Amino acid sequence: MRYLDWAVVVAYLVYVIWDGIRMTKHSGDVEGYFLANRSLPWWAVGLSVMATQLSAITLVGTTGQAYSDGMRFIQFYYGLPLAMVILCITAVPFFYRANVYTAYEYLERRFDAKTRSLTSFFFLISRGLGVGVIIAAPSVILSIVLGWHEVTTIFVIGLSTTIYTMIGGVQAVTWTDVKQMFVIFFGLTVCILVIVSQFPAGVSFTDGLTLAGATGKLTTVNLSFDLKEKYTLWSGMIGGLFLFLSYFGCDQSQVQRFLTAKSVSEGRTSLLMSAFLKIPIQFMILLVGVLVFVFYQFATPPMIFNQVETGKVAQTAQYQTLKGEFDSAHLVREKAAENFLRDRNDASKQEYLAADKAFNASRKNAVDYVKAETGNKDFNDVNYVFPSFVVQNMPLGVVGLIIAAIFAAAMSSISAELNALATATTIDFYRRHFKKEGTDREYVFFGRIATFVWGIFACIVATYATNLGSLIEVVNKFGSFFYGSLLGVFVLAFAVKRARARGAFFGLLFGIASVWVASHFTDIEFLWFNVVGCLVTVISGYLISLTDKGGIDAVKV
Amino acid sequence: MKEHTKPNEPPVERPDEWWYRIYLAVIATTIVVIALLQGFTYYFSN
Numbered sequence: 001m002r003y004l005d006w007a008v009v010v011a012y013l014v015y016v017i018w019d020g021i022r023m024t025k026h027s028g029d030v031e032g033y034f035l036a037n038r039s040l041p042w043w044a045v046g047l048s049v050m051a052t053q054l055s056a057i058t059l060v061g062t063t064g065q066a067y068s069d070g071m072r073f074i075q076f077y078y079g080l081p082l083a084m085v086i087l088c089i090t091a092v093p094f095f096y097r098a099n100v101y102t103a104y105e106y107l108e109r110r111f112d113a114k115t116r117s118l119t120s121f122f123f124l125i126s127r128g129l130g131v132g133v134i135i136a137a138p139s140v141i142l143s144i145v146l147g148w149h150e151v152t153t154i155f156v157i158g159l160s161t162t163i164y165t166m167i168g169g170v171q172a173v174t175w176t177d178v179k180q181m182f183v184i185f186f187g188l189t190v191c192i193l194v195i196v197s198q199f200p201a202g203v204s205f206t207d208g209l210t211l212a213g214a215t216g217k218l219t220t221v222n223l224s225f226d227l228k229e230k231y232t233l234w235s236g237m238i239g240g241l242f243l244f245l246s247y248f249g250c251d252q253s254q255v256q257r258f259l260t261a262k263s264v265s266e267g268r269t270s271l272l273m274s275a276f277l278k279i280p281i282q283f284m285i286l287l288v289g290v291l292v293f294v295f296y297q298f299a300t301p302p303m304i305f306n307q308v309e310t311g312k313v314a315q316t317a318q319y320q321t322l323k324g325e326f327d328s329a330h331l332v333r334e335k336a337a338e339n340f341l342r343d344r345n346d347a348s349k350q351e352y353l354a355a356d357k358a359f360n361a362s363r364k365n366a367v368d369y370v371k372a373e374t375g376n377k378d379f380n381d382v383n384y385v386f387p388s389f390v391v392q393n394m395p396l397g398v399v400g401l402i403i404a405a406i407f408a409a410a411m412s413s414i415s416a417e418l419n420a421l422a423t424a425t426t427i428d429f430y431r432r433h434f435k436k437e438g439t440d441r442e443y444v445f446f447g448r449i450a451t452f453v454w455g456i457f458a459c460i461v462a463t464y465a466t467n468l469g470s471l472i473e474v475v476n477k478f479g480s481f482f483y484g485s486l487l488g489v490f491v492l493a494f495a496v497k498r499a500r501a502r503g504a505f506f507g508l509l510f511g512i513a514s515v516w517v518a519s520h521f522t523d524i525e526f527l528w529f530n531v532v533g534c535l536v537t538v539i540s541g542y543l544i545s546l547t548d549k550g551g552i553d554a555v556k557v
Numbered sequence: 558m559k560e561h562t563k564p565n566e567p568p569v570e571r572p573d574e575w576w577y578r579i580y581l582a583v584i585a586t587t588i589v590v591i592a593l594l595q596g597f598t599y600y601f602s603n
Contacts, residue, residue: 078591081584081586081587082584082587084583085580085583085584088576088580089580209601210601213600213601213602213603214602218598218602220591220594220595221594221595233591263569264570265569265570265571268576272583275587276583276586279587280590283594
């Protein structure tokens with residue numbers, strides 16, 4: 001990175017931290033600190049909802065996935081619009097009119113304190129670990145750009161976000177999210193324009209898409225109903241639907257977003273904003289990865305994008321042999337790509353596909369060699385593709401802008417998660433079990449301490465998360481372990497009149513146990529865990545409720 | 558950019574009929590977007 005790039009990144013960081021801290025004056029009481037006095041407009045809440053979901057993992061992980069695997073990941077989001085519609089009809093009015101601080105607070109009114117505490121506890125565990133993975137992703141980038149140790153970068157990112165979240169509360173989270181979304185969108189737009197401008201003379205944008213399309217990288221709909229296939233139309237529409245219902249409707253980091261809206265209508269509109277924009281934005285992000293793939297058809301890509309792992313084996317004779325084979329395979333593929341674009345017939349397409357297959361095989365050999373030599377069985381190059389490309393190929397100033405956009409994506413998610421973790425800790429545990437009659441000042445003080453402690457905890461988790469393969473999949477897989485079962489408890493609360501506290505409590509435990517069984521003893525892909533967890537929780541919860549003789553009158557809705 | 562609004566402004570709630578039309582529009586738009594993506598894939602893959 002050069003001075004101008006540094007100036008862009010530092011200016012962004014200073015502005016965001018200052019902008020967050022200046023919200024302190026609106027965060028003196030509990031409702032102001034945790035819910036912004038329910039005063040925020042729909043567009044700010046809507047941008048905050050999207051910024052919270054769009055983490056640095058999304059930018060770094062999915063661009064890397066698109067480079068190696070194509071656009072099929074987009075199917076993951078096909079269930080999101082329908083999930084938003086269902087939540088607008090159910091969760092938004094239920095939570096908003098219940099006047100609660102957390103989603104789990106509602107469960108005590110419907111069931112009992114035990115069920116509330118258990119669901120909140122599972123949220124704290126899953127999100128506390130999940131936010132660690134979210135911090136790990138941008139740290140991977142900075143460790144490459146700066147040559148810093150990953151632990152150093154983790155604490156720089158984690159602590160800077162913790163500071164403004166701790167001081168400014170939910171107001172700081174939301175208004176910095178709004179600005180961060182603009183930085184992300186601007187950075188992505190510039191990135192696409194610059195990549196296309198760097199294609200060789202005579203290769204247009206549509207030529208690039210033709211190459212990507214020929215290799216199957218533009219597949220956006222897979223109609224297979226194979227449960228072992230990760231991304232299909234059905235896993236997205238059904239598994240994704242359950243995941244998003246749970247994430248946006250039962251995860252405090254998202255529920256807290258629409259609880260800050262001025263009214264039920266504004267809360268609904270903020271969610272529908274995502275329903276309309278999420279798939280196009282995700283398409284744009286995946287397109288960046290595909291365009292990087294096209295760029296490297298005509299420029300020699302690194303054999304291994306992770307320079308740290310490369311450095312450990314680069315001097316060995318075997319590595320040099322593999323590098324020679326890789327470079328030759330690239331030259332053959334480059335020539336085949338040029339022939340294909342010139343001739344556009346089946347023979348040239350087959351020649352290009354064969355060259356691409358040989359190229360991928362040589363890269364796989366290299367990755368396998370690095371794994372064997374370093375002893376790092378979990379080594380995965382996917383997360384390093386985009387940052388490596390940016391640093392090596394983007395012009396002066398644009399590198400800084402894109403790094404700032406990745407920072408923005410990371411910080412917007414981390415801040416919302418930390419704020420939600422602090423809210424659940426304060427409201428569901430401290431205020432509920434330890435200090436029922438405290439003052440606003442005490443709760444806000446405890447909320448700030450909780451934010452700080454969760455920030456440190458997340459940083460420590462992040463130090464272990466940097467070698468966990470594709471980070472976007474790690475965080476989604478981990479979430480899928482709990483989300484379906486949490487959703488099941490809320491389905492029992494909203495839709496099953498006969499459901500009782502005992503059924504909800506044990507149903508949740510059965511649901512999580514069933515996901516554990518499914519993950520260890522079957523081959524089904526992780527998106528289906530959400531369906532399994534939800535169905536087992538609802539069915540077992542209902543059946544157990546039938547054994548509870550308590551009357552309908554006992555139910556506190 | 559106006560960042561703070563008065564908390565005591567009376568909320569304006571729209572009727573359910575209006576929301577049902579919006580929900581229908583969201584679902585219809587999603588179907589159209591998936592169809593367009595399928596068309597995009599088909600066009601560049603052949």
